[in-house]
Amino acid sequence: MLTFTLAGSDGRARAGLITTARGVIHTPQFMPVGTLGTVKAITPEELEALGAEIVLGNTYHLHLRPGEDVVAALGGLHRFMHWARPILTDSGGYQVFSLAALNRVDEEGVTFRNHLDGARVFLSPEKAIAIQQALGSDIQMCLDELVALPAEPARLQAALERTARWAARCKAAFREGVTAQEGAGALPPAGGPSLFGIVQGGTVLELRRQSAEQLQDIGFDGYAIGGLTVGEDRDAFSATLAHTAPLLPVQQPRYLMGAGEPEDLLEAIGAGIDLFDCVLPTRNARNGSLFTRRGKVSIKQVRHQRDAGPLDPECACPTCRNYSRGYLRHLFQSGEILAMRLNTLHNLHFYLSLMREARQAVLAGRYAAWAKAFLETYRSG
């Protein structure tokens, strides 16, 4: 089980330490997404060198391929992917609602046809936990019911109440599973996994309050905010975030799921969020969209063809130290695998550095000024 220590705060922004059996996570922290047991294009050694402290694994994807039984037979997700530090797994719920052909949602769980071969799959709170425990992740997530926005408040309310009932079932299944694993000596010596609840409620502030209270009544090791950056407008995002983050316990980690634009991350840190995950840095990298101090660069553009300078002169990543923009453009235009690698290294370095700098700014009591200056430069490109 994790512990969370506040190292400092600045306004609502926090700098903390999450201690798990597999290592410490300095917050605010960004979790690179390792969908199928690999952060696409790079190795665990490269992740470590970039300073990554935790990665995210996707329960939905790993359940379908190779299956949690295979991962367990190969020693669990850490050994499988050769990553000894903490792993957070999601519940699979988001992918079921976004990728799969949804078949039926009822009180028992979700039935869907998967996106690979259309086979029917059933996911319940208990099953979502069982999969995550077979994977052996350090932070596990409750299965929640997602509602596509815009939605009627009544629909949102029904979903968040089901989310709370499912959260209680997840917690019971989680405890039972941990007890069984403890009995079998299958947990790390330093302690077992943690479980996070997920606050829903769309952009209706009163529903967010209800959801946050219901989940805290059940009691979790940390709390996530789900259902944001799913297409709502900027003001609704800001208002919901600013309203919801302070409803979560100060002494536990807070995780904003799926948000990824640098602007969103800085705003969320300012609102008191500690953890983030998003495919944006890795997916954009593979599409040739690269994050620099002065904004995004589309590396395929012909203006980079003979540019012998680095992608970002202010960047210390291996890509910027060793390669020119002209070479990066050539690799990308030629569809070379090395393009995906070098671009991914750079974008993740950007995100992980952003978190380190934000943390330093919080600890130095100058978060707002730092964030403002960062965004001014970022938008100036």
Next chain:
Amino acid sequence: MLTFTLAGSDGRARAGLITTARGVIHTPQFMPVGTLGTVKAITPEELEALGAEIVLGNTYHLHLRPGEDVVAALGGLHRFMHWARPILTDSGGYQVFSLAALNRVDEEGVTFRNHLDGARVFLSPEKAIAIQQALGSDIQMCLDELVALPAEPARLQAALERTARWAARCKAAFREGVTAQEGAGALPPAGGPSLFGIVQGGTVLELRRQSAEQLQDIGFDGYAIGGLTVGEDRDAFSATLAHTAPLLPVQQPRYLMGAGEPEDLLEAIGAGIDLFDCVLPTRNARNGSLFTRRGKVSIKQVRHQRDAGPLDPECACPTCRNYSRGYLRHLFQSGEILAMRLNTLHNLHFYLSLMREARQAVLAGRYAAWAKAFLETYRSG
């Protein structure tokens, strides 16, 4: 210009040292193929860690994409791809004859439509050299005329005589280019590039003798055998190799172009060959075909699914040290980029280790016994 020193020999097998301005190459040596300014899927740092001492760049591919003018503007091929050690470039001839839609071959050169967009391109001996000198490679190759086998001896003879005339033009263009680069201070301080001639003649032994003599009359820094492993049967390969290698100067490097099966390499080393290049280890890696001490392994097979052991228990490469067969299969089946990386690392490690062991066996005077034992194990899988 390179120098070649024999460190030892065993029968016809040789262990040597090629010294170039950019570093030493221990022979026998395998050159990983870096078609478009990158050995597909891996970095120069990884190549160094694997012990690679020289890589091959493809003149045809780099001429089309990004163009030698772009590479030159970005500091030459070494700086472009961040590889400071020796590079050999081919002449482009093989790709013209194998990939492009051939339009016309006459005494002046070759006109073809390229494989990317069908645009018409002209390649002559002078142009092949000019491109290689713009790229800045350390070992450059003459443009030769290739003939598809089987072919009439008269056709083969005409081609090898044109090859000799083209070789003389290549040498003249090479000298002129080097002199101009020297004048411009554009060569490495330790010395300029070298030029190799290519022996042709199909599987007609008398024609191979003629070609070898004609090229030595012109005089090159090293000699390659072209036009083998292009579909001829095993006996013809062996007979041509055994006949041709001893026709080449003892005091200069000998390079068998394009041969790649481990059996072929060991036979060629036994015949006195020093250098090899082939896409086999890297291309097979990307197709999931992996070389082990006990033969090739198709990693996609379901029998590997729950195999927690390494791909090759006798292998010290990063892939075998850190990952299970089950994980490698999962990555490959999921189309993950990491599959291409880990497989390529392993296969190149296999080839480069094979060369190191062969060299040690030559120096120890036990090459034939070592090769026999290696092949027995290799075929036992």
